[in-house]
Amino acid sequence: MKNKNRCDNVKVICVARNNLILLFVAVLLFILASFCKPVFLLDQNQILYLFSASAQVLAAVYGLVLTAFSFVQGSIEKRGAKDPDLEGIWDRMNQKCFKMLIYISIMTFLSIVLCMITMSSYDERNICKFFANVSIVFTVNDLYLIIKFVIRFANPKWEDTIRGEVIKEFGGNDVKSVGSGNDNSVQLFLAYFQKIERALGKASAPFINYNRYSRSRFVSKKEMLMILLKNGYFKNDNIVPKILDLIPFRNSLVHSSIEQGVPDEMMRLVKEVLENLKEALKETKELRGFDWDVKLG
Incomplete structure (x- = not known):
């Protein structure tokens, strides 16, 4: 049914939209605080070290997540091919997982780019201050998304969670529809x-x-x-x-x-x-x- 695929896309879009709204609010608050009452003052060396390290950490963590995802996906496909009770469930799980991975990829790319812009603009005080705060928020948000993604599939009961989501997706928790x-x-x-x-x-x-x-x-x-x-x-x-x-x-x-x-x-x-x-x-x-x-x- 096309409506179900559309429903999946709407849910992913809603999650991304809520995350972007919180991200925008956090960026705005950080920028206002940095110009009105800054908490930390960094010199040139600290800026270069901090944001260079942040970009490298994000790239490394993202690479590990991508590698782990490929192994998990292969394991899921093998298991789904042997167990008739898993048929169809893992296809939906892979679709949701892949959509979440795309969003994480976009946010990781933006975070690394912002770190690079911050490092290249350290001579311009106001510009550097602006991008430094934006970069910090994006980096923290990206780490949050990655941790959430990892915890979801590291959970020993994630199979039950996926089954529950499939039933809920088709209105299984809607008492009025029963x-x-x-x-x-x-x-x-x-x-x-x-x-x-x-x-x-x-x-x-x-x-x-x-x-x-x-x-x-x-x-x-x-x-x-x-x-x-x-x-x-x-x-x-x-x-x-x-x-x-x-x-x-x-x-x-x-x-x-x-x-x-x-x-x-x-x-x-x-x-x-x-x-x-x-x-x-x-x-x-x-x-x-x-x-x-x-x-x-």
């Missing part, structure tokens, strides 16, 4: 999803070369979808992104503690996908006699 009774029960949602999963497995089975897959690796639902799409089974292109949205929600749901039920939007979506899948695969030989009815118990 139906009552059995109409929106978790069991009913999982029953619908299981039908979708079985239908995809049966339809894609003739096209899968199982010799390519080791016993430790499952054939993901995303791979099944791509195989069926490649072989011209889905004339309606909307069905693929809808199923790709259901996968991480389902995998997060089975490890969560939601008791109220499933959000109306997701229950409607899983029913809609099953109907669309039934229509798209009705001529498939492997699904002749397939029971499309969903029953509990």
Whole structure:
């Protein structure tokens, strides 16, 4: 669903906007304090040493974070390829992580540039004073973003956090969107999803070369979808992104503690996908006699 990707982008933009607002306020306060009542007075040597060291530290820390991110990303992809319950969740986590990394990269670049401008303008007292205060605020802010980024993924319970975010993203914490009774029960949602999963497995089975897959690796639902799409089974292109949205929600749901039920939007979506899948695969030989009815118990 395009709305979910748009929602992700809006959240990242909101976080960046809030950070920039705080950054602007801090810069303004520091500049006013430096001209009205300065706390520290630095000479030429101190300015050169302090901001040269700051630029080097930022570059070194950013390099370490970038290296760690590449290792973590590779580990996540390997783990996600082996565990069906992680399918789709790590894709979303990687997207959010990458967007945050882009923002950190921009702030690190600006911080280093400001440090260099401060060092090159030490002869001009007022200009140097201005850029020195701006540079200090940007440097501290950049270190804060990096620390926040590292702590997020160093947390032993970060997997649970990611699953919770996926459920919340689809309205899982919105009590008003949750139906009552059995109409929106978790069991009913999982029953619908299981039908979708079985239908995809049966339809894609003739096209899968199982010799390519080791016993430790499952054939993901995303791979099944791509195989069926490649072989011209889905004339309606909307069905693929809808199923790709259901996968991480389902995998997060089975490890969560939601008791109220499933959000109306997701229950409607899983029913809609099953109907669309039934229509798209009705001529498939492997699904002749397939029971499309969903029953509990």
